[in-house]
Amino acid sequence: MQTPFRSLLILLLTLVTPMLLTLSLLAGCQDQAPESSMADSPRWVKTATLAASSAHTLSLTGVLRARYETPLAFRVSGQIATRHVDAGQRVRQGEVLFTLDPSDLEEALAAARAELAAAEAALDVAEADLSRDRQLLEKGYLSRQAFERAELGVRESRTRREAASARVTQARNALDHASLRADADGVLIDVSGEPGQVVGVGQAVARLAQEGPREVEVNFPARSRPPQTGELLAGEKRITLIRREVAGAADPASRTWRARYRLETPLEERSLGDVVQTRFTLADAAAQARFQVPVAALDERGEGPRLWRIVEGEARPLPVTLEEVGRDHAWVSGDGLEAGQAVISLGTHLLIEGMAVRPLSEKETP
Template identity: 80%
Template structure:
C-alpha cells in the first residue's frame, strides 16, 4: 500500500513538470540584423593632366632640309618668333626660274601688242584681212594669260621662300620640339607643338563603362575649381579602354606647368536621384518575383521589395520605397522567413 502511494506521487510530479511545456513554434525566432548604409560611392576621384586649350603643331608649308633650330622644348615664345629655317637654296633657284619665266612672258606680250598695233594700221588701209587681224588679237590675249600665269608662279615661289622660315603663330610654350638640323621634312610634318597662352583645361581618362560627367571639380589642396566638360572622344581608346574627356576650368588658375598631374573629383551621372543603400549580401532574399529585404514590424518579419543596383561578394547596393539610412533589416537566414513570422533581433535577450 505504501509502495502504491509513492508510485502515484511520482506520476503526479512528472505530469506537473511536463504541463508548462508548449510548442516551440510559438516562440519568436532569434534573427541577426544590420542597418542600411547610405551609398557613399556616388563620387569618383581620378587623376588628370593639365593642358592648354589650343595645342597646335608647328610645321613648314614647304618641304626641304632643316638648316637651323632656334628653340628648345619648354621655351616660351612670342608670335612671329623664328623657330626653324630650311635650306633656301632650291627655293631661291625656284624663285629665280619663276622670275625669268615672268620676264619672258612679259616680253612675249610686248611683241604681241606691237604686232597688233601694226596690223591695225594695215587693216585700216585694207592691206590686211579681217581674219589675220583677229588672229593678232587672239595672240595678245594668249600672251596676257601667259604673263598672268607666270606672275602667279613667281608669287608662289616668293611665298615658298618666305615659308622656309618657320615662325610661332601665337604666344605660348613649346611643349614638344622634334625637328633637328639636317632633317628632311615634308609639307605639314610637325617639328614642334605649341601650347598657346590662354585658357587651360584638364584632360581626364574615364573607365570604359562610365560616361564622363558634365561637371566636376579640380582639387588643388584646399582650393576647389569647378570643371565643365567641353568635349569627349568619339570612341573609347582601344588600348586602354578609357574615354578621353577635356574639362574647362571655370576659375583662374595660378601658374602651373603644362602636363602636370592634378587631382579631380566627379559626381557620377549614373547615380540616380533615388537613394541607394549598402547591405550585406546575406540580407538579400531573391526568392519569388524579385529581390527583397526583410524588416521587423511589431515583432514580425515583413518583406520589402527592392531594386538591385550592383553586388559584390560581401555587399549589395539596393534602392526602393521606404528605405532609410540606419534602418534595421534582417541580415541572415532570410531564405527561411515567411511574412508574419514571429522574430526577435539578437541583442534583446535580456529584455522581458
C-alpha cells in the same frame, strides 16, 4: 650437440623475422601519415568583406592641358638648316623657330622671274604686231581675219604673263615659308625637328600650347560616363570644371573614356602637363555598383582583375572591373558582388581554382 642448437637458431629466426618486417612497415606508415594529412588539409586564408561605396563621388587624376595645342610644320619640303628653340621655351607670335636650306627655293624663284621676263617680252612683241596690223587693216592691206588672229595672240601673251607673274608670287611665298614662325604666343611642349633633317610638307617638327584657356584631360573607367561638371582640388581651393568634349569611343587599349573639362577659374600656379586631382559626382546607380576592397585582394595574371571567394571550402575566382585604385583600397564593380560578401584578401597570387581553403576566422573560433 650442434644439430639441436642449429635447429633452435633456425626456429628463432623464423619467428623473429616476420615481427621485424611488421614493425618496419608500421614505422614507415607513421612517418608518411603526417605528410599526407598536411597535404590534404585546407589552407588557412585571410578574408575581408566587401563594403558598398557610400560616396557618390569619383576621384581621378587629370592632366593640365592648353585649350589649343597646335602642331607646327613647314608648308614646303626641304632640309632643316637651323633650329632656334627648345622644348619648354616660351615664344611670341611671329618668332622664327626653324629655317630650311633656301638654295632650291631661291633657284625656283629665279626661274620663275626669268619665265615672267620672257612672257612680258612676248607680250610686247604681240602688242607691237597688233598696232602695225591695225594700220594695215585701215589701209585695206590686211584682212579682217588676220587682224583678229593678231588680237588673239595679244590676249594669249597677256595670259601667259599673268601665269608667270603668279608663279613668281608662289616661288616668293615658298621662300618666305622656309622660315617657320610661331602662329601665336605660347609654350613649345614638344620639339622634334633637328638641323640636317629632311622634312615633308605638313610634317610636324614642334607642338605649340597657345596662351589662353586651360583645360583638364581626364580618363574615366569604361563603366562610368564622364559627368557634365566636376571640381579640381588644388590644396584648399576648389575650381569648378565644365565638360567641353568627350571622346566618341572608349580607348581600345585602356578601355577608358577621354574627356576635356574647362576651368572656370584660371590656375596660375600650375604648369602645363602637371597632374592634378579631380572629383566628380556620380549617378546613384554607378555609386551603388562600386565596392571597396583591400588592394591586396586584387589578383591579375593576364586575365583581367579578379577577386577570390570561398565556395564550399574551395577558392573560386570572380572577375571584376577595376574602377579606382587608392593607396590601401580599391573600388571594383561587377556581377555577383554584394555588400558584406567575404573575399580572400591576402596571397591571392598563390591561389588555384578548386584549392581547399578555410578562413582564419574559423580557426580563431573556439
